Amino acid sequence: MAVNPSKRSFESFSGPDSIVLSQLPSSKKTRPNAAPDPALWDMITKLPPLTAQTILxxxxxxxxxSAEHVITAHKSRLTEEANRPPATFDHHSKACWYxxxxxxxRLSSHAQWDMIGRVDHTLGENLTAVMEQAGPATRWETRRNALEVLRKISKSIMLCGEHLIRRELMKDGLTLGGFAESMLKLAKGMMKEERDRYKEEGLYEKLVDLQNECDWQTDMEGLQEIYELFDGDLDDDNDEDNEDEAPSDTADFEEIQPPPMSPIPQRKRVFSVIELD
Known part of the structure; x- marks a missing residue:
């Protein structure tokens, strides 16, 4: 009987090199990636912000x-921020006024002089609290309210009825300068459309009114930059606008440190204020 060459022997099917056996699924299960060391989270939380951002x-x-995860988280944050009511800062203004x-x-001039440091601390503390709540990521209404309340406190300082306190605040070169610097930062954080909206609400006129309450070119020199920015005479493109760009050289990113927040200069003096709307 002739042998059919097309037929394969049993050994060809059952051998270790068998095509059939090679196509069978493996009984071994793929092991999932091992969970990261719990200590890694502690390391992450201790990284400087800019270092962590560069790694991400x-x-x-x-x-x-991973990029999609970041985009999703960003959209979620924007939605949450949009649904959150804007922050108000009237309590900070009232605390400073009081x-x-x-x-x-009721204190004598000498006693008031001794308490100037305490009053100065109250002003600085409230200024810092306002700025911390009105960062660039917050909604426009929050940043608008922050700028407005800093204007109110500044005007209260200018109209202080206590001669000693007003004189020290107006001439120390620190208090009003700190408020002007913070107001300029808030204004620069606004887009042109937002600054136009600020004008449309009649708030810019109140900012301009500050120059009528003092020798602003000497006592509050920073107002000039604020006015130029709102009037379109000051280019608000600065290094801060480039924060969204990727670092060009990430090899030594661990050495990069975020800029420290500049503390409000402290003096050993006192002041009082009349707050207007």
Missing amino acids: WQICSENPT TLNKEFK
């Missing part, structure tokens, strides 16, 4: 899935 940027550049006008009103 590198990860997103190499992994589209300290300036009521808390030390």
